[in-house]
Amino acid sequence: MFGLFRKSKPVKIRSCSLNTKYGVAAKDLKELMKKACKTLQVPLVGAHVCLYSDGTKVTEEFFLTLPDHTELVLLSKGQTWSGVVCDIGHLLNSDRHADGLIEAAKVLLSDEQSPKRRKILTDLLQNLKDRSELESREEDEEWFKGVDTRFKTxxxxxxxxxxxxxxxxxxxxxxxxxxxxxxxxxxxxxxxxxxxxxxxxxxxxxxxxxxxxxxxxxxxxxxxxxxxxxxxxxxxxxxxxxxxxxxxxxxxxxxxxxxxxxxxxxxxxxxxxxxxxxxxxxxxxxxxxxxxxxxxxxxxxxxxxxxxxxxxxxxxxxxxxxxxxxxxxxxxxxxxxxxxxxxxxx
Structure with missing residues (x-):
């Protein structure tokens, strides 16, 4: 009886292949699955939800204990998610240009709350910016900002x-x-x-x-x-x-x-x-x-x-x-x- 008056829980949902997150409110896991699958255009049959942070599968009982605005990942049949490392893996395996990788890493970092994962993403972002193969001022003007003009390399x-x-x-x-x-x-x-x-x-x-x-x-x-x-x-x-x-x-x-x-x-x-x-x-x-x-x-x-x-x-x-x-x-x-x-x- 009390379930009829259960308050909707707001969460953030995304797919495993896209960084865009959507706000969804649902009273239970069943309602969440319907809304999430419709929003992300994922077949409902075989779909399941897990925590974005570490890949823990979300059950009906577990869903009720989640804090508001918890980040979740919607997976279709056969897909898996093991946490933020998946994001990094997708990022590194993509065909994006270096500038595109940097921007994608920045997006992930801007919405990341875990200190450990922020550290991983920060280090990754730093390495993505690596232009060590360039030597002269003409090749890498950004590197020389604040450096006296007499230095050419x-x-x-x-x-x-x-x-x-x-x-x-x-x-x-x-x-x-x-x-x-x-x-x-x-x-x-x-x-x-x-x-x-x-x-x-x-x-x-x-x-x-x-x-x-x-x-x-x-x-x-x-x-x-x-x-x-x-x-x-x-x-x-x-x-x-x-x-x-x-x-x-x-x-x-x-x-x-x-x-x-x-x-x-x-x-x-x-x-x-x-x-x-x-x-x-x-x-x-x-x-x-x-x-x-x-x-x-x-x-x-x-x-x-x-x-x-x-x-x-x-x-x-x-x-x-x-x-x-x-x-x-x-x-x-x-x-x-x-x-x-x-x-x-x-």
Whole structure:
């Protein structure tokens, strides 16, 4: 008796081959099937309805428990639906042009509520926009929006991007001079800083790390421009398998700017203070500047990491005491101590 006065339940219904969704109101599953089949022009015989989210088949009892505006898929006899992955599959298997695929993905994303499925669709949309095979400004003007006009290729800009980061590390070394009180120590540190800067300039500021046109041993990316997170400072690999191709789209280029070239042995907490300490009682010629150069500016101590894998807490890693001073000088010191002599002034 109460069923006679049951309130109609509004739902959204669509077929498995079309993205368009229709609003339908029905008191029970039987009424829904009739209206849905008529709207989508699907034969009623053998037809059934399932949840759009995960493909669960909707029974009469289940229908009564559904929240208003639940998204459903109407299937004809023999058809199946396993959730949003079906949408993605249909999308990728379609014959649409890349621009059409992007628009279709945007439509799916605009009406998607599940955080996990939004993540899948967002990643898919990002990859659909991939134009990494294009290199020049003329070929991909969208990629260069916001980039200085002097850069004519993606590789040239990415190389500059890496150089800028490395130059920033050199500036931090130079700024450390301000913390030195004694003039003698300051002069020695400036001498060491100048040596490091000259060596860095010779290496073209290691811009090759981000340049996909560079040699394979030098660059951090594939020839196509894909970068892979190397994991946090205390891990051998990235557990989340983060990867990105900043050459693919303007959005990827911007997101890549949040990735870090992280120093395993920390720059501010450890490397620069160790260099300062070494120069307090020794001349620049005594210090192994090549070792400090590698720690500050090269892949020997740098790891490319996704922002999630960048641990900002103390790394608690120290410089190798055996490498801080030049080996030849250490040998001279040991020989002099064995003879009971003082080291001559140099």
């Amino acid at each position: 993606k590789s040239a800009y990415m190389k500059f991007n890496c150089e800028s980061r490395i130059r920033g590390y050199m500036k931090e070394v130079d700024d450390a001079t301000k913390t030195i009180q004694k003039a003698k120590d300051r002069a020695e540190f400036l001498k060491a800083s100048t040596c490091l800067a000259e060596k860095l300039k010779e290496g073209k500021y290691n811009g090759c790390y981000f340049d996909r046109t560079g040699k394979e041993p030098d660059r951090l990316c594939t020839q196509e421009g894909w970068f892979t997170c190397q994991g946090s400072f205390d891990q051998d690999v990235c557990q989340s398998l983060h990867s990105i191709n900043p050459y693919g789209s303007r959005e990827s280029r911007i997101i890549f700017s949040t990735w870090n070239l992280d120093h395993r042995i920390e720059k501010k907490r450890t490397i620069i203070p160790s260099l300062l300490e070494a120069l307090q009682n020794h001349k620049t010629a005594d210090v192994n500047l090549t070792y400090f150069y590698h720690l500050l500016f090269t892949r020997e101590n740098l790891k490319l990491v996704h922002i999630v894998c960048h641990k900002k807490g103390a790394h608690n890693l120290l410089c190798d005491a055996k490498k801080i001073y030049r080996a030849a000088r250490n040998t001279d010191k040991r020989n002099l101590r064995a003879k009971g002599k003082k080291r001559p002034l140099t």
